[in-house]
Amino acid sequence: EDQVTQSPEALRLQEGESSSLNCSYTVSGLRGLFWYRQDPGKGPEFLFTLYSAGEEKEKERLKATLTKKESFLHITAPKPEDSATYLCAVQARTGANNLFFGTGTRLTVIP
Amino acid sequence: NAGVTQTPKFQVLKTGQSMTLQCAQDMNHNSMYWYRQDPGMGLRLIYYSASEGTTDKGEVPNGYNVSRLNKREFSLRLESAAPSQTSVYFCASSEGLWAQGLETQYFGPGTRLLVL
Numbered sequence: 052e053d054q055v056t057q058s059p060e061a062l063r064l065q066e067g068e069s070s071s072l073n074c075s076y077t078v079s080g081l082r083g084l085f086w087y088r089q090d091p092g093k094g095p096e097f098l099f100t101l102y103s104a105g106e107e108k109e110k111e112r113l114k115a116t117l118t119k120k121e122s123f124l125h126i127t128a129p130k131p132e133d134s135a136t137y138l139c140a141v142q143a144r145t146g147a148n149n150l151f152f153g154t155g156t157r158l159t160v161i162p
Numbered sequence: 163n164a165g166v167t168q169t170p171k172f173q174v175l176k177t178g179q180s181m182t183l184q185c186a187q188d189m190n191h192n193s194m195y196w197y198r199q200d201p202g203m204g205l206r207l208i209y210y211s212a213s214e215g216t217t218d219k220g221e222v223p224n225g226y227n228v229s230r231l232n233k234r235e236f237s238l239r240l241e242s243a244a245p246s247q248t249s250v251y252f253c254a255s256s257e258g259l260w261a262q263g264l265e266t267q268y269f270g271p272g273t274r275l276l277v278l
Contacts, residue, residue, distance in 0.1 A: 093272070094252050094272050097266055100266055149207040149221075150205070150207075154204050
């Protein structure tokens, strides 16, 4: 059964304090792993897609990496505007084209 | 481009009432999806439409029906609402062209539904 586990559930950082969010996954053949950002009361906003182990993608202070069992979202020198819930999702090679989501990591960056 | 739009933004229903949630996208995407998001749980797929004219069940389809009205619009209907359907509903769309690496799903702002 496809499964996505994100940790930690919540993370509080001081502005400028770098850290990483983890997404562990079990899927019957990975088609792609997706990272989204979700602000309160809003829909998920696409950040990255990773397709194969070893792949890395960057956007401003965010960098996503992928191994065969997990993905990390590294946040370098975060700012208060990076506060949000970060969602990880996987898509399997077989079955429906839907995304299977984790429950997210709620990030708070304190000025 | 507005992207994915959803109406209404918020709705309160009584048990047994029916309603239709509307979704439209202006990105010329082939595939559309309906998810629900509940506290402590990840987004879960209710129904999806891989292309115009087709619909399929997702993980939690019971109590819902869908209609792919045309390429732009995908509606979700609750025939007889139940308190367990209190949730936030998100519509998403994608190109549906995985071979071209175009499978990213883009989400709407959500509809918050409360069933009393």
